[in-house]
Structure formats: structure tokens, C-alpha cells
Amino acid sequence: MAEYVKIKLNGNEIELPVIEGTENEKAIDISKLRAETGYITLDDGFGNTGSCKSKITFLDGEKGILRYRGYPIDQLAEKSSFLEVSYLLNHGELPSKTELEKFERTVKEPTLPVEICALLDDFPKTAHPMGVAASAIAALSCFVPRENLDITKIDKDQVLGQLMESISIISARFFRHRQGKKIIGSDPNLSYVQNLYNMMFGEIPSDEVKKALEVLLILHADHEQNCSASAVRVIGSAQSNPYACISGGLCALWGPLHGGANQAVMEMLESIQADGGDYRKALDRAKDKEDPFRLMGFGHRVYKNFDPRAKIIKKATDTVLEQLGVEDPLLDVAKGLEKVALEDPYFVDRKLYPNVDFYSGIIYRALGIPTDMFTVMFAIGRMPGWYAQWRELVDFKGSRIARPRQVYVGENERDYILMENR
Numbered sequence: 001m002a003e004y005v006k007i008k009l010n011g012n013e014i015e016l017p018v019i020e021g022t023e024n025e026k027a028i029d030i031s032k033l034r035a036e037t038g039y040i041t042l043d044d045g046f047g048n049t050g051s052c053k054s055k056i057t058f059l060d061g062e063k064g065i066l067r068y069r070g071y072p073i074d075q076l077a078e079k080s081s082f083l084e085v086s087y088l089l090n091h092g093e094l095p096s097k098t099e100l101e102k103f104e105r106t107v108k109e110p111t112l113p114v115e116i117c118a119l120l121d122d123f124p125k126t127a128h129p130m131g132v133a134a135s136a137i138a139a140l141s142c143f144v145p146r147e148n149l150d151i152t153k154i155d156k157d158q159v160l161g162q163l164m165e166s167i168s169i170i171s172a173r174f175f176r177h178r179q180g181k182k183i184i185g186s187d188p189n190l191s192y193v194q195n196l197y198n199m200m201f202g203e204i205p206s207d208e209v210k211k212a213l214e215v216l217l218i219l220h221a222d223h224e225q226n227c228s229a230s231a232v233r234v235i236g237s238a239q240s241n242p243y244a245c246i247s248g249g250l251c252a253l254w255g256p257l258h259g260g261a262n263q264a265v266m267e268m269l270e271s272i273q274a275d276g277g278d279y280r281k282a283l284d285r286a287k288d289k290e291d292p293f294r295l296m297g298f299g300h301r302v303y304k305n306f307d308p309r310a311k312i313i314k315k316a317t318d319t320v321l322e323q324l325g326v327e328d329p330l331l332d333v334a335k336g337l338e339k340v341a342l343e344d345p346y347f348v349d350r351k352l353y354p355n356v357d358f359y360s361g362i363i364y365r366a367l368g369i370p371t372d373m374f375t376v377m378f379a380i381g382r383m384p385g386w387y388a389q390w391r392e393l394v395d396f397k398g399s400r401i402a403r404p405r406q407v408y409v410g411e412n413e414r415d416y417i418l419m420e421n422r
């Protein structure tokens with residue numbers, strides 16, 4: 001029996017349908033609200049508003065659950081590979097051996113146009129890697145055949161492969177260029193993660209490093225309708241090409257409240273350490289409403305429990321640092337900060353827990369990745385997820401251009417005042 005809610009407005013009563021997802025989430029479908037009542041809804045930050053129906057990722061913020069296409073994140077992190085997860089997110093099923101090999105070839109085939117390589121070498125060495133990545137991905141659209149910009153004509157797997165390969169080459173190339181080091185090209189004989197690491201550091205990663213990177217990329221691969229995925233969908237709803245959509249996703253991820261938080265966490269931990277390791281001071285600042293400072297890496301719009309990715313990364317951090325023989329005093333600062341925060345009523349009452357960004361930087365640092373490259377690493381992981389979200393949007397028959405309404409609170413009508421009368 002279909003479920004409805006009744007709303008009484010201006011003496012009229014209307015019924016709005018309730019839809020239920022496969023995990024029993026319920027939503028009131030308000031598509032007809034304005035036509036039938038003249039009212040719209042207002043939801044700052046869209047915390048109560050679903051933007052779409054999706055089959056890609058499910059998360060339960062209260063229970064700390066995250067699944068890609070139904071597979072729990074901890075199982076994928078332990079048993080899968082980043083390329084296999086990328087295929088799963090985009091095709092909905094785990095690939096057969098043949099399907100995975102074919103997908104791997106699709107990712108390895110593309111090369112970066114020489115003009116984009118030249119563009120990368122023209123960026124100032126001080127440029128932020130996210131600005132370089134967003135610019136280069138948008139610029140890529142200028143070097144593909146025009147039909148690749150027509151979403152009704154493109155080979156979606158070919159473009160996915162091109163974007164996954166390009167973001168890794170762009171990131172690694174700029175990383176070495178800004179250090180004045182010799183550029184190392186993509187090696188089709190290496191796996192995706194080995195190739196990324198080799199292009200960055202000029203060596204094949206050890207099994208431990210490869211596994212750590214694989215896990216980090218898997219954990220970052222998708223996260224349903226987060227800020228950057230929503231940006232990709234909004235841009236995609238205008239039927240913009242995928243290069244434009246992904247470039248927009250990169251710009252959204254750059255923000256310190258979103259993917260930029262991993263860089264901000266490291267900078268916060270370093271400043272706490274420089275300040276004598278007094279993390280209670282940081283805590284007091286984070287609680288002070290007069291102080292814009294926030295405890296970076298803490299809190300989440302959806303998770304009101306431990307972010308399952310943070311749990312996996314925290315566990316992996318200890319293992320990776322031990323395997324690499326790295327002692328990082330910032331890990332102790334992070335653990336101390338986490339302990340006091342989780343015991344502090346301000347954080348407990350607001351259900352503020354460590355999120356994916358709180359520990360990830362410690363591992364990236366142990367792998368020799370500089371702080372301002374952390375968000376680019378997040379983006380490399382998120383690429384297949386953004387693309388899967390874009391693909392689901394464009395494949396959905398009946399998707400409409402995203403065009404929210406507003407409540408106008410400005411001046412009422414008034415007449416123009418001539419300069420002499422002002």
C-alpha cells in the first residue's frame with residue numbers, strides 16, 4: 001500500500017507520496033508541493049533533502065555503515081583492489097577476470113596530450129596541486145574529439161579510463177616538476193597504484209606501501225551525495241561533458257571543510273606540536289564560538305558515529321608506520337587529541353567523531369607525500385566515484401537540470417533614484 005503524508009496549508013489539505021529505499025530510508029516526494037500549494041521548502045546545506053535516488057553507495061551515519069554497491073567497505077579494503085572497486089562503482093557488479101583485464105587496458109591506454117604536459121610545466125612551482133589538477137582536467141576537454149564532449153555519443157568507459165589515468169599522471173608529473181626532478185612516464189607494465197607511486201617517486205612501491213595506497217584509494221572512492229559528488233551532478237544535470245563535471249568536483253573537494261580537510265588536519269597537528277603539543281588548547285579553540293577554528297578531521301554531515309573509513313585508516317596507520325619503521329610524533333598528537341575530544345561533552349553531545357581525513361594524512365606523510373598533495377590523493381581515489389555518480393545521472397531517463405529555488409529576503413520594489421537625488 002503506497003504511503004502518503006498529509007499537509008494542510010491555507011485550509012487546503014494535500015497528500016505527498018512517501019518513497020522508501022532498499023535500506024528502508026524514507027523520503028517525502030515534494031515534486032508537486034509548489035504546484036499544489038505555492039510553497040517551497042528551505043533546507044540550509046541540504047541536510048534534510050535528497051537530491052536523487054542512487055544505487056551506488058549506501059551509508060548509515062548513525063550506525064557507521066558504508067557499502068559500495070552493497071559490499072561493506074571493510075571487506076573491499078581488505079580483499080579488493082582500487083581498479084576492481086572502480087569497475088564495481090561504475091558497473092554495479094564485481095568484474096570477472098576478463099572484464100577486469102579489459103578495464104585495466106582501458107585505464108592504461110590513454111596518454112596525456114603533450115600540450116597538457118606543457119601546460120603542467122608552465123604552472124608556477126608554488127601552485128596548489130588541486131588548482132593544477134582542476135585546470136588540467138578541464139583543459140583535457142580541449143584536446144579530445146568534439147564527440148567526446150557530447151554525452152550522447154561518448155564511450156563512457158573510455159573516458160573513465162582516460163580520466164583515471166590522466167589524474168594520476170597530472171598529479172605525479174606536477175609533483176616531480178615542482179621539485180625540478182626528471183619526469184617519469186606512465187608504465188603500462190605496472191598496476192595502477194604501482195604506476196602512480198613510480199611516477200611520483202621513481203621506484204616501485206614495496207608490498208606494504210602498495211597495499212596502504214590501495215586501501216586509501218578504495219576508502220576514498222565514493223561517498224554518495226557529498227559536496228563534490230553533488231557538484232559533479234549539478235554540472236552534469238546541464239548535460240555538460242564529464243571533463244567539466246570532474247573539474248567542478250575537484251574544485252569542490254579542494255575546500256578545507258571537504259577534501260581539503262586532510263591537509264588542514266596535518267597543518268593543525270603540526271601547529272599543536274609546535275605549540276608544545278597542548279591539544280587541549282586546540283580543543284578549547286574548537287569549542288569557542290567566537291573562534292572560527294574547527295577541529296579539522298572531526299565531525300561529519302552524515303556520520304554521527306565513527307566514520308568506518310577512519311577506523312580502517314587508524315588501524316592501517318599503526319601497521320604502515322611500523323612496516324616502514326617510521327616514528328611520527330604527530331601520530332601521538334592525533335591519538336591524544338582524539339582521546340580528549342571523544343571524552344569532551346561538546347564533541348560527545350554533537351556526535352563529532354574523527355572522519356576519513358583525521359588519520360589519512362599521517363599515512364600519506366609516512367609514504368613521503370607532502371601535505372599539499374593530500375587532497376590530490378583524495379581526488380585520485382574519488383575519481384571513479386564521481387564518474388559513477390555522473391554516469392548514473394546521465395543514464396537516468398528523466399533527469400532534470402538542477403535548479404533550486406530560493407526565499408527572497410531582499411528589497412521590495414522601489415524606483416530608480418537619479419544621481420543628483422542620492
Ligand code: SDX
Pocket residue numbers: 045222223225226227256257258259261286287293294295296297298299300301302350352355356357
Ligand atoms: C569529508 O559529505 C561527505 O561525505 C564528505 C566526505 C566524503 O568522503 O566525501 O566524508 C569527506 O569532507 C569529511 C569532512 C572533512 N571536514 C572536516 O574535517 C572539517 C571539520 N568538520 C566540520 O567543519 C564539520 O563537521 C563538517 C563540515 C564536516 C560538517 O558540517 P555540518 O554538518 O554543517 O555540521 P555543523 O556545522 O552543522 O555542526 C554542528 C555543530 C555546530 O555547533 P552548534 O552550532 O551545534 O553549537 O557541531 C559543531 C558546529 O560548530 N562542529 C564542530 C566541528 N564540526 C561541527 N565544532 C568544532 N570542530 C568541528 N570539526
